[in-house]
Amino acid sequence: MADRSPALSYRQWQYELSQAFAAADIDNSMLDARVLVTAVNRMTDTQLAVHGDDIVPPAQSHQLRLWRDARLAGAPVSRLIGHREFYGLDFKINHHVLDPRPDSETLVDAVLAQKPEARSVLDLGTGSGCLIVSILHHLPNACGVAVDKSSAALHVARLNAHRLSVRSRLALRQGHWFAALGSNLGDKPPQFDVIVSNPPYIASHEIATLKVNVRDHDPRLALDGGADGLRDYRHIIAKAGAYLKPAGGLYFEIGHQQADDVVALMQRSGYEKIHVIRDLAGLDRLVAAVKKK
Numbered sequence: 411m412a413d414r415s416p417a418l419s420y421r422q423w424q425y426e427l428s429q430a431f432a433a434a435d436i437d438n439s440m441l442d443a444r445v446l447v448t449a450v451n452r453m454t455d456t457q458l459a460v461h462g463d464d465i466v467p468p469a470q471s472h473q474l475r476l477w478r479d480a481r482l483a484g485a486p487v488s489r490l491i492g493h494r495e496f497y498g499l500d501f502k503i504n505h506h507v508l509d510p511r512p513d514s515e516t517l518v519d520a521v522l523a524q525k526p527e528a529r530s531v532l533d534l535g536t537g538s539g540c541l542i543v544s545i546l547h548h549l550p551n552a553c554g555v556a557v558d559k560s561s562a563a564l565h566v567a568r569l570n571a572h573r574l575s576v577r578s579r580l581a582l583r584q585g586h587w588f589a590a591l592g593s594n595l596g597d598k599p600p601q602f603d604v605i606v607s608n609p610p611y612i613a614s615h616e617i618a619t620l621k622v623n624v625r626d627h628d629p630r631l632a633l634d635g636g637a638d639g640l641r642d643y644r645h646i647i648a649k650a651g652a653y654l655k656p657a658g659g660l661y662f663e664i665g666h667q668q669a670d671d672v673v674a675l676m677q678r679s680g681y682e683k684i685h686v687i688r689d690l691a692g693l694d695r696l697v698a699a700v701k702k703k
């Protein structure tokens with residue numbers, strides 16, 4: 411059936427969307443409306459200010475209606491427009507990768523502050539590549555390796571590395587944690603100045619209780635950390651020592667109630683300078699440590 415709704419300008423669409431989102435109790439309703447309206451016409455905020463009274467063409471109105479309905483059904487805006495700003499950089503995302511979280515910027519901050527001299531960085535579970543690409547972007551003399559079990563996720567990370575001009579310094583490897591690096595028995599494993607990881611850390615039985623924007627839109631492989639959420643920390647901590655240079659740093663993002671458990675795992679594996687770092691909301695967000703010299 412032909413659409414008989416009146417043609418609206420970009421500014422009117424922005425208003426309509428913000429009203430619909432506010433009525434549905436969506437946080438940041440005005441921001442979401444602005445992001446969708448600028449994205450539909452690939453405009454900057456400044457261009458929206460100049461062209462706000464232009465009439466939106468029918469194809470774009472159709473797209474905005476689809477996005478409005480999906481947003482009202484719980485889809486995050488970043489999933490709808492296919493990209494997300496992280497550490498001041500624009501990352502492409504799709505349904506194969508975790509939507510990068512602002513909290514994860516804490517890990518990039520910590521590595522840049524504590525290991526500015528790092529020349530080699532390994533990212534385990536790279537997803538969109540947001541951690542390693544941001545780190546390499548700010549450490550122009552460093553090289554990195556990004557690992558993911560999902561080849562579809564690695565495809566996104568490769569694209570982001572290319573778009574953000576670090577592709578020539580990043581190798582991408584598909585597989586299960588360190589096994590992705592290859593394991594010729596007898597060979598010395600590659601050793602890194604820094605290993606970072608934001609592994610899946612939600613306990614399997616809690617996944618059904620997550621908010622719809624996470625449960626229905628982030629890949630299960632990015633979320634499910636086994637029966638107690640600690641499965642992948644155990645595995646990585648047990649093996650990381652062999653892949654770190656002496657005094658190399660291990661940086662984990664954690665769920666905000668997992669600090670004690672992850673600290674205990676690191677203590678048992680003989681790391682030193684183990685410390686917990688909080689995010690901007692004051693919640694425990696990282697556990698970092700150093701391999702003994």
Ligand SMILES: C[S@@+](CC[C@H](N)C(=O)[O-])C[C@H]1O[C@@H](n2cnc3c(N)ncnc32)[C@H](O)[C@@H]1O
Nearest residue numbers: 508510535536537558559586587608609610632
């Ligand atoms: C929580 S997401 C983190 C993504 C990205 N680093 C970030 O911070 O947004 C965890 C990632 O680990 C990957 N992953 C899960 N299990 C893995 C495994 N056994 N080996 C390698 N990667 C794995 C997932 O595909 C996912 O991309």
